[in-house]
Amino acid sequence: MKNNIRPGGNYVLKENSKKFDTERICFLSHISHGIRTPLNSIMGFSKLLALKELIDDKQKEYIQGILSGSNLLLQFVDNVIDLSQFEANNYSIRVKKYDINQMMWEFTESFYSRKIENNDTSINLMLVWDSKVKGLEIETDTRLLQKSIQRIINLVSVKYPIEEFELGYRLINNESIAIFLRPALEKLSQEDYLNEKQLYAVDEDNSFDFFNFRVLSKSVEILRGELHLSSDKQEYSFIIPLKYT
Numbered sequence: 001m002k003n004n005i006r007p008g009g010n011y012v013l014k015e016n017s018k019k020f021d022t023e024r025i026c027f028l029s030h031i032s033h034g035i036r037t038p039l040n041s042i043m044g045f046s047k048l049l050a051l052k053e054l055i056d057d058k059q060k061e062y063i064q065g066i067l068s069g070s071n072l073l074l075q076f077v078d079n080v081i082d083l084s085q086f087e088a089n090n091y092s093i094r095v096k097k098y099d100i101n102q103m104m105w106e107f108t109e110s111f112y113s114r115k116i117e118n119n120d121t122s123i124n125l126m127l128v129w130d131s132k133v134k135g136l137e138i139e140t141d142t143r144l145l146q147k148s149i150q151r152i153i154n155l156v157s158v159k160y161p162i163e164e165f166e167l168g169y170r171l172i173n174n175e176s177i178a179i180f181l182r183p184a185l186e187k188l189s190q191e192d193y194l195n196e197k198q199l200y201a202v203d204e205d206n207s208f209d210f211f212n213f214r215v216l217s218k219s220v221e222i223l224r225g226e227l228h229l230s231s232d233k234q235e236y237s238f239i240i241p242l243k244y245t
Contacts, residue, residue, distance in 0.1 A: 149167070
């Protein structure tokens with residue numbers, strides 16, 4: 001049987017594949033923009049309605065449901081876009097030096113600003129770290145790092161029935177840093193503790209949960225890190241090098 005593959009055929013296939021990935025990302029970006037624009041209007045008018053004194057508690061509950069669902073949809077769109085870029089090797093790393101304490105404070109301030117803006121009472125964060133560690137700088141993609149923290153929050157918050165979570169970091173051998181999220185243990189009852197199987201369980205029938213886990217895993221991989229789960233501490237964490245290589 002003759003081999004019908006022409007010289008240079010692999011190059012053509014690679015170019016076609018690259019073109020397809022680019023077109024797919026472009027298409028998804030248009031879809032993202034098309035969804036975000038009306039969603040921003042829906043959320044904006046819902047927030048205005050929530051400020052009205054004429055509406056009762058039940059109506060406010062309905063409005064909060066609209067805002068919560070809209071936020072989930074925005075997160076889902078963001079996950080789809082990022083995952084497409086990751087898998088097409090089309091994500092542009094933006095590495096810079098950053099003070100880890102400042103980055104954690106900025107993330108937490110931004111987190112609470114969004115909570116206030118969306119009238120969200122779902123979860124609260126408490127920052128936890130070693131007070132002896134000061135002036136620690138890391139070289140990494142801080143935008144992707146903060147997205148990874150938010151994705152860990154999204155993932156963990158659905159597993160526990162409480163509202164209080166601890167967010168922090170610890171230094172490992174002056175070479176890497178572990179950023180962790182765990183429920184405030186004093187808030188957990190014995191029935192709320194998860195075993196290792198439950199910690200690793202991801203609901204593949206739940207698109208939000210499934211995509212969030214996949215994008216989180218890929219985000220941490222791009223940061224040259226590893227995702228870790230601890231059933232002893234009920235903790236999710238990811239370890240990344242202090243310097244991106």
